[in-house]
Structures are given as C-alpha cells and as structure tokens.
Amino acid sequence: MSPFAPQNSSSPESAGNEITRKLAHYIVSAQSADLSAPVRKEAARTLLNWVGCTVGGSRHETVGVAVSALAPFSGPAQASILGRHERFDIMNAALINGISSHVLDYDDTHTRNIVHPAGPVISAILALSEHRPVSGRDFVTALVVGVDVECRIGNAVYPKHYDVGWHITGTAGVFGAAAASGRLLGLSEQQMLWAIGLAATQPVGLQEMFGSMTKSFHPGRAAQNGLTAAILASKGFTSSEQSLEAKYGWVNAVSTAHDYSYITNRLGQAFEISNNTYKPFACGVVMHPTIDGCMQLRNEHKLTADAIDHIELKVHPLVVQLTSKKSPQTGLEGKFSIYHAASVAIVEGAGGVDQFSDRAVRDRAVASLRDRVTTAVDSSLHEDQVRIVVTMKNGSHHEKFIEHAVGSLEHPMSDKDLETKFAGLATGVLSPDRQRKLMNVCWNVESLPQASAIASAAVA
C-alpha cells in the first residue's frame, strides 16, 4: 500500500478525529528499533547534506547580516554557528544555522510536497544537543521522526497550502522542529500536544519572499519556533490539544483542502525520510529538470549561446508560479528564475553555487540568452518533468524531454555524489582533512556518544 494512498473518506481520520493526539502519541513513543537500516542510512545522508549546505552557506551575506543584527541580543554561548566562530544561545543558533542551510537553495527536498526537511529539524536539534547531551542514536531517531512529522503534515495540505501563498518549509517545518526537539527533551504525550499547538500557532513563511534574504529566514525561524514550542511545553505552558484538526486550527487556517490520511497512514511503519532527495543544483528544485535537460542538450550538440535563436520550456504550473522572475538582479533572485536557469545551464554547463551568484545573473551572455527563453504551462506534466525545444538561428531544432531530473528519487545522488557536493560546499571554510573528518562524523552519527560532536567538527 502506498503511503500516499488516501483512506476512505468516511474514516475517522478523514474527519480529523484525534489527529493531533495520534501524532503526539507517535512522536513520543517511536523507538530507534522501529527504524530499518535504509531509513537510518537515509538519515545519515540527510545529515551529511545538511551539514555541507550549512557550512557552505555560512559565509553568505545573508548569514553575516543576521549574525551581526542578532549578536547583541543573544544569550549564553551554548551552541555553534556552523562554518563560523560565533556561539549563540540555542534559540538564536537554531535560527542562524537554519538560514545558512537554506540560503544557497542547495539543500534537500521531499519529493511530494517540496518541503526542505532537514533545515527546520536539524537546525533545532543540533543546537539543542549542544545544551542537553544526547547520543547519536537518539539524535537520529529524533531526526527521522521530526522529518516524518513535517512531511506528513505537509502532505496532508499539499498542494492547496501552496496555492494559498505559504512556503511549506517554514509552515510545516515548525512541527518537525517541535517534534524532534520535544523527543530529545523527553516530553510526555500531553506536553507534546501542547508543543504541537505552540508550533501550529507560529507558522513562518510566504512565497512572496522568494528571491530575498527572507526566504532562508523561513527554515531558520521554523527551527527556532519549534524549539521554543518544545521548551515552553516542557515547562507546562499549555496550548490546544487539537491544534491541527480543530475548526479554527492550523489545517483550516492555512489550506483550502486537506487529507488527514497522509498523517495517520502507516504512522510508525513508513517514514517520509525515505522520500527525501538532495539537490545537485543550487536553486529551487522545480528548475532542476530544466537545468538537467539544458546541460544534456549543450553537451550532446555542443550548443553555444550565440547560435541559439530561442528556447521554449513546457513546464508544470508550479514552475511558473514559483520561478517566474524574468530579469533577476541578484544571485538570490536568479534562484527563482527559470529563464536564468535555462540560460546559465547552456552558457556555463553547470548549475552550482557560482551559477546562482550575483556574478552569473549579471553576465552579459547569460542575460542575453535569458531574454530568449519562454515558458508555457502544460498541466499534463508533473513537477519533475520538462519539455525543452531549442531553436537555432539556422532554423534547426533540438528537443529534450526530462522524465525525472538528476537528483530525483528515481535518479538519486549517490553517496559519492553527496561527498563531492559536500566538498564543494566546504572548500574555503574547512581544510580537506577537516572535511573528511566531518563527513565521517555524519556517516557514523549513530555511533557518536554525543551528537554535539557534529557541531564541534563543523565550526570554522
């Protein structure tokens, strides 16, 4: 049975009975022994990819601004800012690491609902693990459960939640951070209900922020809010006990349609981390098929920008909704321009951090070809597909249909691919020796006596 198959609509779950309570019960009672080897392996891959992205993002201007703005108000030096030397209280550390992890738009992506799962969850629990010791084994269980909770809730409201205008990584992510943090704090089921309520009441993130520094603020603030929710609940701060399904609760407030079976089906048996993927390109995941296809066309036909008259892209509607910036002026804006993505993939044959920098979006050749890229919505396509037609100045055509982009669940990044990506991100921040050591810490997370070793190995 597919974990995505909705239950019969007359079931209690469809009516929303006790959804929050079932979820709270699962969060506090899941056991490490319930996790299969592939699930635990995926947790290590998720961790390694998150650490690489966070270290790599730590030098971005966005992070520098946030650190300098918030440093005067930070509490005790409890937790590390990855890739840097500052230490903040765990709330502010969760925020900053969450920003770093997402600022390059290079992190992980849940295949069904486009949540970037690691940012809210790991940013919260890694900071917490530096304040309250936890074994690597318990850390992994919290990570898996946190990702499971945010992705199940995301599934339950996707795609209508997106259509309302929300950025699901911040809005569903806060639940993942609360669940994972709450587990490590040893919350009772009652306290976990309150933590979910406190998370529900502080979702973060509008899609309108895409292309500005505020986009990466979303997973960071979601991590901080979820951690705050768990800590308040641990001290007895009360909240609703049906914050998801209540008439004036989270689900109805943030979406026009929902299916609670995504939350309850095979709860504790199937784990959504199994549907996590890792980006090969440093931009919004809906642009990846286009980059993949354009790079393939470039290589197969030795394309040069000068010889191209125009490029037509047929894409899923969400691609246009999310990435329609025609004339990006900054690297951050370029990450939300399908026009830039196609152009830079042809001109530079890559889609890494450098292709979504201020330099790349201002490059003359890239900008010129960008103006000759058009999009058409084709609702018969899914998000992972694209149909590309390149029309040459000599009148000839080249076509490419991408069924599943590189990095998708069907064409996943191998462990070696992840290590290569990691090294690319960490270079300039950590020495090759320290990169190797940090990767080993991630791969062997379950054997760590203290999970805080991850943070210690990742500071500048």
Added chain:
Amino acid sequence: MSPFAPQNSSSPESAGNEITRKLAHYIVSAQSADLSAPVRKEAARTLLNWVGCTVGGSRHETVGVAVSALAPFSGPAQASILGRHERFDIMNAALINGISSHVLDYDDTHTRNIVHPAGPVISAILALSEHRPVSGRDFVTALVVGVDVECRIGNAVYPKHYDVGWHITGTAGVFGAAAASGRLLGLSEQQMLWAIGLAATQPVGLQEMFGSMTKSFHPGRAAQNGLTAAILASKGFTSSEQSLEAKYGWVNAVSTAHDYSYITNRLGQAFEISNNTYKPFACGVVMHPTIDGCMQLRNEHKLTADAIDHIELKVHPLVVQLTSKKSPQTGLEGKFSIYHAASVAIVEGAGGVDQFSDRAVRDRAVASLRDRVTTAVDSSLHEDQVRIVVTMKNGSHHEKFIEHAVGSLEHPMSDKDLETKFAGLATGVLSPDRQRKLMNVCWNVESLPQASAIASAAVA
C-alpha cells in the same frame, strides 16, 4: 468622511497598487506635530492601561512558566520584565511583557476589528527604549503609528481574516510592532519595506488557542517578531517590497476578502488609536455586553441564582464562535465562556480578575447557573449588543437589551475609571506610592526625557 468608508473599487488602492510602499512611507515620515491633542491623550490612556494590565498579569502562572522556560536562553539584561525583578534581552523582554499584558484578557480593544492594540506595539518599543534611548515624545509618536498600522491592516482583512481562523492581535499586531520599532530605529523607507516583509512572513496566532496559555503568547510573540523584523531590516536583511498586496503575500494568504482603502484612507490624518477602548471586565470583549446586562439585571431586580430557572442570550455570531466553552475548568477557559460570564455576573455582581479565576469557574453556584444559560445567534445584532431574557422559577421574566456595553467607545472608561482599574491590577505588586508615581509617569509620558523611565517605574 468616515475613516471606515471604503474607496471606490476601481481606485488604485482597491487594486492594491503600492500599498506596502505607501504604508512604509507613512511610517517613516509621520511627525509628532501631526498628532492632535486628543490623539496624544489617547496614547497616554493606552499606555496607562497597558502598564496596569502588564503589571497585574506579571504574577500569573502563564508568565511564571514562560520566564522559567526561557531564562536559560536569554541574552544580556537589557530590558525589564514589568512587575517582576528579572531582566532579559529586549527580544525576550518584549515576548514576556506581551504575554503579561494579555494574560488577564483585560487589555485594550480596537472597536472595529477586535485587535488588542497595545500588546504587540508597547511590549516591543518599551523594551527597545531601554536599549536605545528615546524621548517620551518620540515614544508616543511610535506608539500612535504602530497602533495605526496594525489596526488599519486589521481593518483591511476584518472580518474574513477571523473566519479563516486567525487571532488578529497576533497576525496584524506583528506589523504594529515592526512599524513602531522601525521608527525608533530610524529605518529608511527601503528598510521599512523590508521590516514589513519580515513581519508579514511571521504572523502569530490561531483562535483555537483561546482558553490556553498560548493565547497570551500571541501578542508577546508578535511584539518579539516585529521587533526582530525591524532590527534585521536595520542591518540590511532584505525582503519583499510588496508583502501585503502581492499575489502570494500576506493579505491573500490570511484572508478571503480585503479592502485596501482601510489602509490608505486618510493615512497620516486620522489615527486608529482614536478607536481604542479599555476593558472594564477581565475577559473577551464580546462577552462584555452580557456581563454589563446581567449585572444591571441583578442590581435592578435583586436577582439571586437560586430563584432563576434559566437565562437566554441573543448574541452576534462572533460571540458564539469565540466564547462557546460550555464547561470551563480553568480561569483561562472561563474567559472564553459566555455561559460562565453571564452566570458569574449574576452570582457575584462583578467581572474582574477574580471572576475569571480557577476559583470562580469551579464555584458550585456559578457552575450550576452556568448550566442554565443558553445562547442563540441573532445576525441582526452587532458585536457590542446583547438581548438577555432571565426566566425566574416563578415564571416571571426580566429582559435587558444592551446597545453598547460599558467600556465601549460610546460609554468609554473615564480617566478615573482607568486609574481605579490600574490600582486594582497593581495592588499586591507595587505599593500605593509607586502606583501613583507610575500612573503619573504614564500620564506625562510626552515630557519624559527617556521613555525607559516607564519600565524603571514598573518593576517589582
């Protein structure tokens, strides 16, 4: 022309053109000299009422839990927790004071949209004023502008925003906190646009939380989020420049209908603080007409609970939506029970803090009469009206129609009423001498060399 009269629907404002920019321009360019004497007087009344509620709420269990939970993570001792001895960083102080100000449900209320204006705004700027000196005059201007911004935005989405499930004090309040804080930080128009964007992306509060500690978390977190937004923007953290009106912006995400003319009409000429009111009863404002009417009936007819068969209330739909807890078990739940409100007003002849305590909701006589209270929705009534029919065991009836409750804009609390309420709240926390001194500081706020004197006078 009424500030509430919508503009013609074909106007640029109705289409949402540049709404965020117009608001940002107003926020940074408003002058103290633009404020009339009555507006400035209302600011002092708003301040005095907020200080009284915050000092009075500071000993509530909710505040104690939040303080003990968050103290280990607080930064430098930059700002006061009113009514207590702890000092936190300004972010955490804004959060805690915002909780204290709202936990008794005794604060101020905007007459049109039910925003409680002072909580998010003053909690933010009083904390900020302890970190960055500001004159009482500039403090008042920021207060008026902050209240204006949150109430105008609230008006633009009311009432559909409420129907979606949001608690408007947290969701609109964050804009008030960002605007007022941004003014005191001297933000440019560009930075204020970003601050509004950062506020828009972190609204707080679902109605489902009513009756739990999380309700008062809303204005506190809104204060903290708005202050954070302004501080990040002041350092150059970028955001959307059309966060309100964009297709995937705040207004469309949180409401199914809107009227932008409420934001732009007479901007800088009419100030929404003129529509602020102060609660005579310590509970949700929609229950005030019922308490007023029941107290009047009790006094006019010497009613005793034993002689009453049942009580029927005809009310506006929102009363049932917000306050339908049939059998409250805690004081916090009692604040959202129209049944408890009617009963305790008859039994005890009052509606103060003590009538919405755990003691009162568990009182046998109150609980017994509560079970004999029924409600019926009458859409022809407005929120401030109620029709009460008390049926006696002897078969006789007593009726009362309340057109406007005591404390409403039509029957406002006098300055003396506010002082009496203040003294009732501060007793047990501050000596009578310190109460008098603190009230004088509030009345004379505009002459203070430093607004931080308000906080200094209000600590335990």
